[in-house]
Amino acid sequence: MKLLALRRLLRILRVIIRHQLDDLLFSLPLPFWARLLRHALPWRWLPRRQPTLSRGARLRLSLQELGPIFIKFGQILSTRRDLLPADIADELAHLQDRVPPFDPAKALALIESQLGAKVEQVFARFDGQPLASASVAQVHAAQLKSGEEVVVKVIRPGLKPIIEQDIAWLFMIARLAEKASADARRLRPIEVVSDYEKTIYDELDLLREAANASQLRRNFEGSPLLYVPQVYWDLCRPKVLVMERIYGVQVTDLVTLADQRTDMKLLAERGVEIFFTQVFRDSFFHADMHPGNIFVSTRTPWNPQYIAIDCGIVGSLTPEDQDYLARNVMAFFKRDYRKVAQLHIDSGWVPKDTKVNEFEAAIRTVCEPIFDKPLKDISFGQVLMRLFQTAQRFNMEVQPQLVLLQKTLLNIEGLGRQLYPDLDLWSTALPFLERWMRERHSPKTVLQNLQSQVEQVPHLANMTRDLLERYSQPHSHNQAAPALKTEDRGVLRLLGAGLLVGAAVLLSGSPDWVNLSTWPAWLMGVAGLYLVVRR
Structure with a gap:
């Protein structure tokens, strides 16, 4: 070695x-x-x-x-x-x-080793000449005994x-x-x-890629926007992936797309919609959307559908990051730079001791010239990149999930404008973001959140009982009761939040809040508030 x-x-x-x-x-x-x-x-x-x-x-x-x-x-x-x-x-x-592809004989030997059977026993046909070859794997065409056309992806040996x-x-x-x-x-x-x-x-674990592809396929099941090939799990191994073979036009083949009379404007706008759907609805986005991984279906060119392959790299955002990101973008396009600065601080992307005024001035200096251009000429990806670069001067810690998101957005935006140069990404994104923000704060969503909080109450009650038993143990007169630990304070605050939620649910179901019969709910709310605000 x-x-x-x-x-x-x-x-x-x-x-x-x-x-x-x-x-x-x-x-x-x-x-x-x-x-x-x-x-x-x-x-x-x-x-x-x-x-x-x-x-x-x-x-x-x-x-x-x-x-x-x-x-x-x-x-x-x-x-x-x-x-x-x-x-x-x-x-x-x-x-x-x-x-350059590696020796097909080595690929065949590795596939047989992983599957534990001869290729002839598994496939009705197996093409030795690879369809494509990448840096860590290559792909061969094959046909299952049941007749389905598939591709077999195999990791490079050694x-x-x-x-x-x-x-x-x-x-x-x-x-x-x-x-x-x-x-x-x-x-x-x-x-x-x-x-x-x-x-x-x-990327060396093809089972991970298979799981990502299955999740993405499930998220867009029946959608006219995106099609993800089916994974044949019975034939998947850590170094071998078998999935449905797709037939489509590579998204950068503009001549073929034009010849089949593809609606290029709709195709470009759907690319943007797919991105925002993955990021904000699903919080699960394909993060390797370069042109080699994107195809366009030939079935309905007037109603074009994307096809995505190679799901080895995916990204996700926490609900907090989703919310802060959406509010950042909307505040930016309203030129509310102070809100942009405050959101960066509130989210923890920059240190809490950052001076809002200085940060706001830096953001204004970098971003204000952008608005000299028409909205359709403003690069959404460049906006994010400028914001992150400015924030780095104020010791913003690198956020891997945001870097992946920015990279994917730059890819999607560049591709969209290649398909349709007059693409106004903002007019496509703004309605989606506004709708998502409304749904996020709708009564139905709030009620669902309350329900999930209420479901935690029994667990919190058990934790609190254990905590109280521990602190109720007798101590000598010279020994004070132990101080609450940080995690214990957190448990009590969570209990308090659960009590507040429970009180809100009980009171929302009562036709008259100011009534003697509602005193248990009010008592629960007061107790919850005390536990939340106490030091």
């Missing part, structure tokens, strides 16, 4: 030297010892040509040369526009999600040892960069590598 790791390091160094990536590092403001190190590197003693390519292009070519793991790293890195300079992010976005070595070296490079440069620390390279490590290991 050590020999393999050393060979891998030598290859990485060879690529770095060939593309002069060390110049990128030494162009940063480095400490004295790091600048001295530059003169100790043997390859820098030789004459060096002036690079003809940009720094972003050299980085992209290096990642391509280092193979699938580094290609995938570059793809994920390209989504972190909140951390990268624009020129590098633009170049990394050009990395294609196609790499990836895990390479990933472990590459991740280890990436962490080492990230740690060195953080120690050497303040600019590098601002880019948080260790955090970026950590995100990549989690993502790449998740």
